[in-house]
Amino acid sequence: MAKETFVWTVDEITQRIKSLLEEDKELEDVRVRGEISNFSRRQGNLFFSLKGKESLLRCVMFSRWTSELDFEPEDGLEVEARGSIGVYKPQGRYQLYVMELYSLLGKKGALYLALERLKRKLAREGYFEPSRKRPLPFLPQRIGIVTSPDGAAIRDMLTVLNRRFPNLHIILSPCRVQGDYAAEEIAQALENLNLYGGVDVVIVGRGGGSLEDLFPFNEEVVARAIYNSRFPVISAVGHEIDFTISDLVADERAPTPTAAAERVVPKKKDLIEDLWRRKNRIVDLMRRRVEFAKNEWEKVRAFSHFRKPERIFFDLRTKLEERRRELLSGLFHQGKIERERIGGILRALLSLSPRQKLKSAQEKLKREEESLKSSFSRYLRRKEERLEGFKKRVNDLSPLAVLQRGYSICFTYPEGEIVREHHQVKEGERLRVKVWRGEIYSKVERTQGEIK
Amino acid sequence: MKNELKFEEALKRLEEIVQQLEGGELGLEEALKVFEEGIKLIRFCEKKLEEVEKRIDILVKEGEEIKLKPWTPEEESLFGESNE
Numbered sequence: 208m209a210k211e212t213f214v215w216t217v218d219e220i221t222q223r224i225k226s227l228l229e230e231d232k233e234l235e236d237v238r239v240r241g242e243i244s245n246f247s248r249r250q251g252n253l254f255f256s257l258k259g260k261e262s263l264l265r266c267v268m269f270s271r272w273t274s275e276l277d278f279e280p281e282d283g284l285e286v287e288a289r290g291s292i293g294v295y296k297p298q299g300r301y302q303l304y305v306m307e308l309y310s311l312l313g314k315k316g317a318l319y320l321a322l323e324r325l326k327r328k329l330a331r332e333g334y335f336e337p338s339r340k341r342p343l344p345f346l347p348q349r350i351g352i353v354t355s356p357d358g359a360a361i362r363d364m365l366t367v368l369n370r371r372f373p374n375l376h377i378i379l380s381p382c383r384v385q386g387d388y389a390a391e392e393i394a395q396a397l398e399n400l401n402l403y404g405g406v407d408v409v410i411v412g413r414g415g416g417s418l419e420d421l422f423p424f425n426e427e428v429v430a431r432a433i434y435n436s437r438f439p440v441i442s443a444v445g446h447e448i449d450f451t452i453s454d455l456v457a458d459e460r461a462p463t464p465t466a467a468a469e470r471v472v473p474k475k476k477d478l479i480e481d482l483w484r485r486k487n488r489i490v491d492l493m494r495r496r497v498e499f500a501k502n503e504w505e506k507v508r509a510f511s512h513f514r515k516p517e518r519i520f521f522d523l524r525t526k527l528e529e530r531r532r533e534l535l536s537g538l539f540h541q542g543k544i545e546r547e548r549i550g551g552i553l554r555a556l557l558s559l560s561p562r563q564k565l566k567s568a569q570e571k572l573k574r575e576e577e578s579l580k581s582s583f584s585r586y587l588r589r590k591e592e593r594l595e596g597f598k599k600r601v602n603d604l605s606p607l608a609v610l611q612r613g614y615s616i617c618f619t620y621p622e623g624e625i626v627r628e629h630h631q632v633k634e635g636e637r638l639r640v641k642v643w644r645g646e647i648y649s650k651v652e653r654t655q656g657e658i659k
Numbered sequence: 660m661k662n663e664l665k666f667e668e669a670l671k672r673l674e675e676i677v678q679q680l681e682g683g684e685l686g687l688e689e690a691l692k693v694f695e696e697g698i699k700l701i702r703f704c705e706k707k708l709e710e711v712e713k714r715i716d717i718l719v720k721e722g723e724e725i726k727l728k729p730w731t732p733e734e735e736s737l738f739g740e741s742n743e
Contacts (some may be wrong), residue, residue, distance in 0.1 A: 284710065303742070304729045333706060344667075345665075345667040346665075346666040346667065346707070346708075348710065349711070356730075356732070356733075357733065358688065361732055363730045365715065365732060369713075373713055374709065374711050374713045375711060375713060376711050376712065376713075376714045376716070377713075377714065377715045377716070378715075378716045378717075378718055378727060379717045379718065379730060380717075381717060381718070396718075399720055399725055400719055402720065402725050402726045403718060403727070406718065424733060435716070441702060475708060477703075477710065478708060479705070482701055482704050482705055485673055485697075485702045486698070487703060488677055489673075489680065489694060489697040489698065490694075490698075491692065492677065492680035492681060492694075493680065493691070493694040496680065496683070497687070497689065498684075499683075500687045513705040536686070628725040
Protein backbone atom coordinates (compact mmCIF):
# COMPACT_ATOMS: atom_id res chain seq x y z
CA MET A 208 0.00 0.00 0.00
CA ALA A 209 1.61 3.31 -1.06
CA LYS A 210 1.41 6.18 1.35
CA GLU A 211 -0.08 9.35 -0.01
CA THR A 212 2.46 12.11 -0.48
CA PHE A 213 0.75 14.83 1.35
CA VAL A 214 1.96 18.45 1.68
CA TRP A 215 1.06 20.06 4.94
CA THR A 216 0.52 23.67 5.71
CA VAL A 217 2.22 24.95 8.81
CA ASP A 218 -1.11 25.33 10.53
CA GLU A 219 -2.11 21.83 9.62
CA ILE A 220 1.01 20.17 10.86
CA THR A 221 1.07 22.26 13.97
CA GLN A 222 -2.52 21.38 14.72
CA ARG A 223 -1.69 17.73 14.20
CA ILE A 224 1.12 17.93 16.73
CA LYS A 225 -1.14 19.84 19.12
CA SER A 226 -3.84 17.19 18.92
CA LEU A 227 -1.33 14.43 19.38
CA LEU A 228 0.07 15.94 22.49
CA GLU A 229 -3.07 17.33 24.05
CA GLU A 230 -5.14 14.21 23.51
CA ASP A 231 -2.53 11.98 25.07
CA LYS A 232 -3.98 10.97 28.40
CA GLU A 233 -0.57 10.64 29.89
CA LEU A 234 0.34 14.18 29.18
CA GLU A 235 -2.92 15.61 30.52
CA ASP A 236 -1.84 15.78 34.13
CA VAL A 237 1.89 15.44 34.67
CA ARG A 238 4.41 16.25 37.35
CA VAL A 239 7.79 17.30 36.11
CA ARG A 240 10.95 17.89 38.12
CA GLY A 241 13.68 20.21 37.00
CA GLU A 242 15.67 23.36 37.61
CA ILE A 243 14.18 26.73 36.83
CA SER A 244 15.99 28.84 34.29
CA ASN A 245 15.16 31.88 32.25
CA PHE A 246 12.59 32.87 34.75
CA SER A 247 10.55 36.00 34.09
CA ARG A 248 7.32 37.45 35.30
CA ARG A 249 4.98 39.47 33.14
CA GLN A 250 1.65 40.81 34.28
CA GLY A 251 1.50 38.21 37.02
CA ASN A 252 2.18 35.35 34.64
CA LEU A 253 5.29 33.31 35.14
CA PHE A 254 7.43 32.23 32.25
CA PHE A 255 10.34 29.91 32.71
CA SER A 256 12.06 26.78 31.53
CA LEU A 257 12.78 23.60 33.35
CA LYS A 258 16.24 22.28 32.72
CA GLY A 259 16.92 18.59 32.47
CA LYS A 260 20.24 16.89 31.80
CA GLU A 261 20.04 17.31 28.09
CA SER A 262 16.70 18.90 27.46
CA LEU A 263 14.69 21.95 28.18
CA LEU A 264 10.98 22.23 28.84
CA ARG A 265 9.29 25.56 28.37
CA CYS A 266 6.72 26.41 31.01
CA VAL A 267 4.09 28.98 31.69
CA MET A 268 2.12 29.54 34.86
CA PHE A 269 -0.75 31.91 34.49
CA SER A 270 -1.48 34.35 37.25
CA ARG A 271 -4.67 32.66 38.31
CA TRP A 272 -2.62 29.66 39.46
CA THR A 273 0.13 31.57 41.26
CA SER A 274 -1.79 32.59 44.38
CA GLU A 275 -1.05 29.29 46.04
CA LEU A 276 2.68 29.61 45.61
CA ASP A 277 4.44 29.37 48.96
CA PHE A 278 7.83 30.36 47.69
CA GLU A 279 9.48 32.78 45.37
CA PRO A 280 10.49 31.04 42.16
CA GLU A 281 13.81 31.97 40.70
CA ASP A 282 16.56 30.63 38.49
CA GLY A 283 18.44 27.73 39.91
CA LEU A 284 15.66 26.46 42.08
CA GLU A 285 14.88 22.78 41.90
CA VAL A 286 11.11 22.54 41.54
CA GLU A 287 8.34 20.18 40.82
CA ALA A 288 5.69 21.49 38.47
CA ARG A 289 2.27 19.99 37.94
CA GLY A 290 0.29 20.77 34.83
CA SER A 291 -0.60 19.69 31.33
CA ILE A 292 1.37 19.64 28.15
CA GLY A 293 0.07 21.84 25.41
CA VAL A 294 1.12 23.47 22.25
CA TYR A 295 1.27 27.20 21.70
CA LYS A 296 0.68 27.46 18.00
CA PRO A 297 1.75 31.06 17.37
CA GLN A 298 5.25 30.25 18.52
CA GLY A 299 5.33 26.66 17.40
CA ARG A 300 6.24 25.44 20.77
CA TYR A 301 5.13 22.84 23.18
CA GLN A 302 5.07 23.81 26.79
CA LEU A 303 3.94 22.80 30.20
CA TYR A 304 0.98 24.77 31.43
CA VAL A 305 1.73 24.81 35.11
CA MET A 306 -1.00 24.80 37.68
CA GLU A 307 1.01 23.88 40.77
CA LEU A 308 4.59 24.62 41.52
CA TYR A 309 6.58 23.34 44.49
CA SER A 310 10.07 24.09 45.63
CA LEU A 311 11.92 20.82 46.01
CA LEU A 312 14.27 22.21 48.64
CA GLY A 313 11.20 22.59 50.68
CA LYS A 314 10.92 25.36 53.14
CA LYS A 315 14.58 25.06 53.85
CA GLY A 316 15.61 25.72 50.32
CA ALA A 317 13.23 28.58 49.98
CA LEU A 318 14.47 29.99 53.22
CA TYR A 319 18.01 29.65 52.01
CA LEU A 320 17.24 31.53 48.84
CA ALA A 321 15.36 34.20 50.68
CA LEU A 322 18.36 34.52 52.93
CA GLU A 323 20.71 35.00 50.02
CA ARG A 324 18.41 37.60 48.58
CA LEU A 325 18.28 39.49 51.87
CA LYS A 326 22.05 39.32 52.19
CA ARG A 327 22.49 40.90 48.80
CA LYS A 328 20.00 43.61 49.66
CA LEU A 329 21.57 44.49 52.98
CA ALA A 330 25.05 44.39 51.48
CA ARG A 331 23.93 46.94 48.92
CA GLU A 332 22.68 49.16 51.75
CA GLY A 333 26.09 48.92 53.44
CA TYR A 334 25.02 46.90 56.44
CA PHE A 335 28.09 44.67 56.29
CA GLU A 336 30.66 47.39 55.62
CA PRO A 337 33.76 46.75 57.76
CA SER A 338 34.24 50.49 58.16
CA ARG A 339 31.02 50.88 60.12
CA LYS A 340 31.94 48.27 62.67
CA ARG A 341 32.78 49.72 66.08
CA PRO A 342 35.45 48.35 68.40
CA LEU A 343 34.17 46.73 71.55
CA PRO A 344 35.08 48.69 74.70
CA PHE A 345 38.14 47.41 76.52
CA LEU A 346 36.59 47.39 79.95
CA PRO A 347 32.80 47.33 79.75
CA GLN A 348 31.26 47.31 83.14
CA ARG A 349 27.61 47.29 82.15
CA ILE A 350 26.66 44.50 79.79
CA GLY A 351 23.37 44.14 77.96
CA ILE A 352 22.27 40.66 76.86
CA VAL A 353 19.47 39.98 74.37
CA THR A 354 18.44 36.35 74.68
CA SER A 355 15.93 34.01 76.19
CA PRO A 356 15.66 34.09 79.99
CA ASP A 357 15.27 30.35 79.91
CA GLY A 358 17.72 27.90 78.56
CA ALA A 359 21.39 27.26 78.88
CA ALA A 360 22.69 30.25 76.93
CA ILE A 361 21.95 32.92 79.53
CA ARG A 362 23.11 30.72 82.40
CA ASP A 363 26.38 29.90 80.64
CA MET A 364 27.01 33.53 79.84
CA LEU A 365 26.37 34.61 83.41
CA THR A 366 28.71 31.93 84.69
CA VAL A 367 31.54 32.93 82.38
CA LEU A 368 31.06 36.65 82.99
CA ASN A 369 31.02 36.18 86.73
CA ARG A 370 34.13 34.03 86.64
CA ARG A 371 36.12 36.53 84.66
CA PHE A 372 34.93 39.73 86.28
CA PRO A 373 32.78 39.36 89.39
CA ASN A 374 31.54 42.92 89.74
CA LEU A 375 29.59 43.67 86.60
CA HIS A 376 26.17 45.14 86.02
CA ILE A 377 24.35 42.77 83.68
CA ILE A 378 21.02 43.65 82.11
CA LEU A 379 19.03 40.94 80.41
CA SER A 380 16.56 42.13 77.80
CA PRO A 381 14.46 38.99 77.35
CA CYS A 382 12.91 37.65 74.16
CA ARG A 383 12.01 34.45 72.38
CA VAL A 384 14.84 33.15 70.28
CA GLN A 385 12.99 30.77 67.93
CA GLY A 386 9.60 30.30 66.40
CA ASP A 387 7.13 32.77 65.01
CA TYR A 388 7.55 36.40 65.92
CA ALA A 389 10.87 35.65 67.62
CA ALA A 390 12.58 37.99 65.18
CA GLU A 391 10.32 40.85 66.17
CA GLU A 392 10.90 40.16 69.85
CA ILE A 393 14.67 40.07 69.40
CA ALA A 394 14.56 43.38 67.57
CA GLN A 395 12.33 44.93 70.21
CA ALA A 396 14.51 43.66 73.04
CA LEU A 397 17.53 45.28 71.45
CA GLU A 398 15.64 48.53 70.91
CA ASN A 399 14.56 48.52 74.55
CA LEU A 400 18.17 48.30 75.65
CA ASN A 401 18.96 51.26 73.42
CA LEU A 402 16.06 53.17 74.96
CA TYR A 403 17.29 52.37 78.44
CA GLY A 404 20.77 53.48 77.51
CA GLY A 405 22.86 52.31 80.44
CA VAL A 406 25.12 49.70 78.87
CA ASP A 407 28.57 49.65 77.35
CA VAL A 408 28.13 46.67 75.04
CA VAL A 409 25.36 44.23 74.01
CA ILE A 410 25.48 40.50 73.42
CA VAL A 411 22.74 39.22 71.12
CA GLY A 412 22.43 35.48 70.76
CA ARG A 413 21.21 32.04 71.60
CA GLY A 414 22.50 28.53 71.95
CA GLY A 415 22.89 26.04 69.12
CA GLY A 416 19.99 24.64 67.11
CA SER A 417 18.77 23.74 63.67
CA LEU A 418 18.83 26.16 60.82
CA GLU A 419 15.16 26.80 61.36
CA ASP A 420 15.67 27.46 65.04
CA LEU A 421 18.33 29.98 64.27
CA PHE A 422 16.36 31.62 61.54
CA PRO A 423 15.00 34.61 63.46
CA PHE A 424 18.59 35.86 63.55
CA ASN A 425 18.53 35.91 59.77
CA GLU A 426 15.55 38.18 59.49
CA GLU A 427 15.59 41.72 58.27
CA VAL A 428 13.99 43.24 61.36
CA VAL A 429 16.80 41.89 63.56
CA ALA A 430 19.43 43.12 61.12
CA ARG A 431 17.93 46.61 61.24
CA ALA A 432 17.79 46.66 65.00
CA ILE A 433 21.47 45.70 65.22
CA TYR A 434 22.40 48.22 62.56
CA ASN A 435 20.65 50.99 64.45
CA SER A 436 22.01 50.07 67.88
CA ARG A 437 24.00 52.87 69.43
CA PHE A 438 25.99 50.42 71.52
CA PRO A 439 28.44 47.97 70.00
CA VAL A 440 26.84 44.57 69.42
CA ILE A 441 28.46 41.18 69.46
CA SER A 442 26.37 38.48 67.80
CA ALA A 443 26.53 35.04 69.33
CA VAL A 444 24.22 32.68 67.53
CA GLY A 445 25.29 29.18 68.48
CA HIS A 446 26.49 27.93 65.15
CA GLU A 447 30.16 27.16 64.88
CA ILE A 448 30.42 27.25 61.09
CA ASP A 449 27.72 29.26 59.45
CA PHE A 450 27.24 32.96 59.75
CA THR A 451 23.77 34.36 60.27
CA ILE A 452 22.82 37.80 59.04
CA SER A 453 23.03 39.13 62.58
CA ASP A 454 26.62 37.85 62.67
CA LEU A 455 27.36 39.84 59.54
CA VAL A 456 25.72 43.08 60.67
CA ALA A 457 27.03 43.04 64.23
CA ASP A 458 30.25 44.80 65.22
CA GLU A 459 31.71 41.43 66.17
CA ARG A 460 30.75 37.80 66.01
CA ALA A 461 31.31 34.97 68.40
CA PRO A 462 30.68 31.33 67.57
CA THR A 463 28.76 30.70 70.80
CA PRO A 464 27.26 32.72 73.68
CA THR A 465 30.01 31.43 75.98
CA ALA A 466 32.66 32.63 73.56
CA ALA A 467 30.95 36.02 73.46
CA ALA A 468 31.05 36.29 77.24
CA GLU A 469 34.77 35.54 77.17
CA ARG A 470 35.40 38.06 74.44
CA VAL A 471 33.46 40.86 76.04
CA VAL A 472 35.22 41.25 79.39
CA PRO A 473 38.86 40.83 80.29
CA LYS A 474 39.90 38.73 83.27
CA LYS A 475 39.91 41.00 86.27
CA LYS A 476 42.74 39.03 87.85
CA ASP A 477 44.92 39.68 84.80
CA LEU A 478 44.21 43.39 84.92
CA ILE A 479 45.07 43.58 88.60
CA GLU A 480 48.32 41.70 88.06
CA ASP A 481 49.19 43.92 85.14
CA LEU A 482 48.63 47.05 87.21
CA TRP A 483 50.74 45.61 89.99
CA ARG A 484 53.54 44.90 87.56
CA ARG A 485 53.38 48.38 86.13
CA LYS A 486 53.44 49.90 89.59
CA ASN A 487 56.57 47.94 90.46
CA ARG A 488 58.22 48.94 87.23
CA ILE A 489 57.55 52.61 87.79
CA VAL A 490 58.72 52.51 91.38
CA ASP A 491 61.83 50.62 90.37
CA LEU A 492 62.62 53.06 87.59
CA MET A 493 62.13 55.99 89.92
CA ARG A 494 64.32 54.44 92.56
CA ARG A 495 67.08 53.96 90.02
CA ARG A 496 66.69 57.52 88.86
CA VAL A 497 67.15 58.78 92.40
CA GLU A 498 70.17 56.51 92.89
CA PHE A 499 71.67 57.92 89.75
CA ALA A 500 71.16 61.47 90.96
CA LYS A 501 72.64 60.59 94.33
CA ASN A 502 75.72 59.09 92.70
CA GLU A 503 76.28 62.14 90.61
CA TRP A 504 76.06 64.31 93.69
CA GLU A 505 78.44 62.05 95.60
CA LYS A 506 81.00 62.40 92.85
CA VAL A 507 80.89 66.15 93.25
CA ARG A 508 81.03 66.01 96.99
CA ALA A 509 83.89 63.53 96.90
CA PHE A 510 86.17 66.35 95.91
CA SER A 511 87.83 66.52 99.31
CA HIS A 512 87.01 70.05 100.14
CA PHE A 513 83.38 69.43 99.62
CA ARG A 514 83.18 66.46 101.89
CA LYS A 515 83.24 68.95 104.66
CA PRO A 516 83.08 72.52 103.46
CA GLU A 517 84.28 73.75 106.85
CA ARG A 518 87.57 72.03 106.06
CA ILE A 519 88.40 74.72 103.56
CA PHE A 520 88.55 77.27 106.26
CA PHE A 521 90.17 74.88 108.65
CA ASP A 522 93.04 74.41 106.27
CA LEU A 523 93.11 78.03 105.36
CA ARG A 524 93.23 79.20 108.90
CA THR A 525 96.03 76.79 109.69
CA LYS A 526 97.92 78.01 106.70
CA LEU A 527 97.34 81.57 107.63
CA GLU A 528 98.54 81.00 111.20
CA GLU A 529 101.70 79.39 109.92
CA ARG A 530 102.37 82.22 107.57
CA ARG A 531 101.75 84.80 110.20
CA ARG A 532 104.26 83.20 112.51
CA GLU A 533 106.79 83.05 109.74
CA LEU A 534 106.25 86.69 109.02
CA LEU A 535 106.84 87.69 112.57
CA SER A 536 110.06 85.79 112.73
CA GLY A 537 111.02 85.99 109.10
CA LEU A 538 111.72 88.45 106.39
CA PHE A 539 109.49 91.02 104.77
CA HIS A 540 109.63 89.66 101.20
CA GLN A 541 108.74 86.18 102.22
CA GLY A 542 105.65 87.44 103.92
CA LYS A 543 104.55 89.30 100.89
CA ILE A 544 105.04 86.36 98.60
CA GLU A 545 103.21 84.06 100.96
CA ARG A 546 100.32 86.45 101.25
CA GLU A 547 99.92 86.54 97.53
CA ARG A 548 100.11 82.80 97.34
CA ILE A 549 97.44 82.35 99.98
CA GLY A 550 95.23 84.84 98.23
CA GLY A 551 95.63 82.85 95.04
CA ILE A 552 94.81 79.54 96.76
CA LEU A 553 91.77 81.06 98.38
CA ARG A 554 90.55 82.47 95.15
CA ALA A 555 90.98 79.12 93.39
CA LEU A 556 89.21 77.25 96.15
CA LEU A 557 86.44 79.75 96.36
CA SER A 558 85.76 79.47 92.67
CA LEU A 559 84.97 75.82 93.27
CA SER A 560 82.85 76.11 96.31
CA PRO A 561 79.06 76.42 96.28
CA ARG A 562 77.72 79.87 95.93
CA GLN A 563 76.37 80.25 99.40
CA LYS A 564 79.77 79.39 100.90
CA LEU A 565 81.49 81.92 98.68
CA LYS A 566 80.30 84.87 100.63
CA SER A 567 81.44 83.59 104.01
CA ALA A 568 84.71 82.50 102.40
CA GLN A 569 85.20 85.99 101.12
CA GLU A 570 84.44 87.41 104.50
CA LYS A 571 86.89 85.11 106.12
CA LEU A 572 89.52 86.03 103.60
CA LYS A 573 88.95 89.67 104.31
CA ARG A 574 89.28 89.11 108.02
CA GLU A 575 92.51 87.19 107.57
CA GLU A 576 93.82 89.86 105.28
CA GLU A 577 93.06 92.47 107.89
CA SER A 578 94.81 90.53 110.56
CA LEU A 579 97.73 89.95 108.22
CA LYS A 580 97.86 93.64 107.48
CA SER A 581 97.85 94.57 111.12
CA SER A 582 100.52 92.05 112.00
CA PHE A 583 102.61 93.41 109.13
CA SER A 584 102.33 96.92 110.34
CA ARG A 585 103.20 95.81 113.85
CA TYR A 586 106.20 94.03 112.43
CA LEU A 587 107.25 97.06 110.51
CA ARG A 588 106.93 99.23 113.53
CA ARG A 589 109.03 96.86 115.55
CA LYS A 590 111.65 96.82 112.86
CA GLU A 591 111.72 100.55 112.82
CA GLU A 592 112.09 100.68 116.55
CA ARG A 593 114.97 98.27 116.38
CA LEU A 594 116.48 100.32 113.68
CA GLU A 595 116.21 103.40 115.81
CA GLY A 596 117.80 101.49 118.60
CA PHE A 597 120.64 100.44 116.37
CA LYS A 598 121.17 103.93 115.18
CA LYS A 599 121.27 105.17 118.68
CA ARG A 600 123.72 102.58 119.78
CA VAL A 601 125.85 103.10 116.75
CA ASN A 602 125.80 106.74 117.49
CA ASP A 603 126.68 106.18 121.05
CA LEU A 604 129.53 103.94 120.11
CA SER A 605 130.97 106.34 117.54
CA PRO A 606 134.22 107.98 118.76
CA LEU A 607 132.84 111.49 118.72
CA ALA A 608 129.87 110.49 120.78
CA VAL A 609 132.24 108.84 123.22
CA LEU A 610 134.39 111.94 123.44
CA GLN A 611 131.24 113.95 124.01
CA ARG A 612 130.58 111.85 127.02
CA GLY A 613 133.94 112.88 128.50
CA TYR A 614 136.30 110.34 127.30
CA SER A 615 139.59 111.34 125.71
CA ILE A 616 142.08 109.71 123.41
CA CYS A 617 145.80 109.73 124.24
CA PHE A 618 148.39 109.90 121.50
CA THR A 619 152.19 109.79 121.96
CA TYR A 620 153.77 113.07 120.90
CA PRO A 621 155.17 113.43 118.29
CA GLU A 622 154.77 109.76 117.12
CA GLY A 623 151.02 109.87 117.37
CA GLU A 624 150.47 106.34 118.66
CA ILE A 625 147.35 105.76 120.57
CA VAL A 626 148.05 105.00 124.18
CA ARG A 627 146.02 102.22 125.57
CA GLU A 628 148.31 100.66 128.10
CA HIS A 629 150.36 102.30 130.92
CA HIS A 630 153.68 100.80 129.92
CA GLN A 631 153.50 102.39 126.50
CA VAL A 632 154.88 105.60 128.08
CA LYS A 633 157.52 106.57 130.56
CA GLU A 634 157.83 109.35 133.02
CA GLY A 635 158.62 112.62 131.29
CA GLU A 636 157.37 111.69 127.78
CA ARG A 637 155.00 113.99 125.95
CA LEU A 638 151.39 113.21 125.18
CA ARG A 639 148.77 114.74 122.95
CA VAL A 640 145.29 114.29 124.41
CA LYS A 641 142.34 114.64 122.14
CA VAL A 642 139.16 115.70 123.89
CA TRP A 643 135.69 116.40 122.44
CA ARG A 644 136.66 119.96 121.84
CA GLY A 645 140.33 120.54 121.16
CA GLU A 646 143.61 119.01 122.30
CA ILE A 647 145.74 119.06 125.40
CA TYR A 648 149.54 118.71 125.28
CA SER A 649 150.82 117.14 128.49
CA LYS A 650 153.72 115.30 130.10
CA VAL A 651 153.65 111.99 131.89
CA GLU A 652 154.12 112.46 135.60
CA ARG A 653 153.75 108.88 136.79
CA THR A 654 152.26 105.57 135.40
CA GLN A 655 150.40 102.89 137.23
CA GLY A 656 149.21 99.38 136.34
CA GLU A 657 145.57 98.25 136.49
CA ILE A 658 143.93 98.32 139.81
CA LYS A 659 142.27 94.99 140.31
CA MET B 660 28.57 60.38 77.51
CA LYS B 661 31.10 60.92 80.27
CA ASN B 662 34.15 62.91 79.46
CA GLU B 663 36.34 61.44 82.15
CA LEU B 664 39.45 59.38 81.65
CA LYS B 665 38.87 55.83 80.43
CA PHE B 666 40.69 52.82 81.78
CA GLU B 667 42.24 52.13 78.41
CA GLU B 668 43.52 55.67 78.05
CA ALA B 669 45.02 55.50 81.53
CA LEU B 670 46.89 52.34 80.55
CA LYS B 671 48.19 54.03 77.45
CA ARG B 672 49.45 57.01 79.43
CA LEU B 673 51.08 54.62 81.93
CA GLU B 674 52.96 53.00 79.08
CA GLU B 675 54.18 56.42 77.98
CA ILE B 676 55.31 57.18 81.52
CA VAL B 677 57.29 53.94 81.74
CA GLN B 678 59.00 54.82 78.48
CA GLN B 679 59.83 58.30 79.67
CA LEU B 680 61.31 56.99 82.89
CA GLU B 681 63.26 54.31 81.03
CA GLY B 682 64.63 56.89 78.63
CA GLY B 683 66.54 58.52 81.45
CA GLU B 684 66.31 61.88 79.76
CA LEU B 685 64.15 63.45 82.40
CA GLY B 686 65.54 65.80 84.95
CA LEU B 687 65.07 64.65 88.52
CA GLU B 688 62.17 66.96 89.21
CA GLU B 689 60.39 66.05 86.01
CA ALA B 690 60.94 62.38 86.74
CA LEU B 691 59.35 62.85 90.14
CA LYS B 692 56.38 64.58 88.61
CA VAL B 693 55.87 61.89 86.05
CA PHE B 694 56.34 59.23 88.69
CA GLU B 695 53.62 60.78 90.81
CA GLU B 696 51.31 60.94 87.85
CA GLY B 697 51.99 57.27 87.19
CA ILE B 698 51.14 56.28 90.74
CA LYS B 699 47.99 58.34 90.59
CA LEU B 700 46.96 56.66 87.36
CA ILE B 701 47.56 53.21 88.83
CA ARG B 702 45.34 54.08 91.76
CA PHE B 703 42.72 55.37 89.38
CA CYS B 704 42.78 52.10 87.45
CA GLU B 705 42.62 49.98 90.57
CA LYS B 706 39.66 52.00 91.74
CA LYS B 707 37.97 51.74 88.38
CA LEU B 708 38.07 47.96 88.54
CA GLU B 709 36.09 48.04 91.75
CA GLU B 710 33.72 50.80 90.69
CA VAL B 711 30.73 48.75 89.61
CA GLU B 712 28.59 46.75 91.96
CA LYS B 713 27.66 43.22 90.97
CA ARG B 714 24.09 43.23 89.72
CA ILE B 715 21.91 41.22 87.39
CA ASP B 716 18.70 42.86 86.20
CA ILE B 717 16.00 42.02 83.73
CA LEU B 718 14.62 44.77 81.52
CA VAL B 719 10.89 45.22 81.67
CA LYS B 720 8.85 47.55 79.55
CA GLU B 721 5.68 48.85 81.18
CA GLY B 722 3.85 50.87 78.62
CA GLU B 723 6.33 53.46 77.55
CA GLU B 724 8.52 53.08 80.58
CA ILE B 725 11.61 50.98 80.75
CA LYS B 726 12.37 49.49 84.13
CA LEU B 727 15.03 47.23 85.58
CA LYS B 728 14.22 44.52 88.06
CA PRO B 729 16.66 42.29 89.91
CA TRP B 730 16.86 38.88 88.34
CA THR B 731 18.42 35.47 88.64
CA PRO B 732 18.19 32.63 86.15
CA GLU B 733 15.79 29.86 87.09
CA GLU B 734 17.11 26.53 88.10
CA GLU B 735 17.20 24.09 85.23
CA SER B 736 13.75 22.57 85.02
CA LEU B 737 13.31 18.90 85.79
CA PHE B 738 12.17 18.31 82.26
CA GLY B 739 15.18 19.77 80.56
CA GLU B 740 15.30 23.04 78.64
CA SER B 741 12.06 24.75 77.96
CA ASN B 742 10.84 24.41 74.43
CA GLU B 743 9.89 27.69 72.91
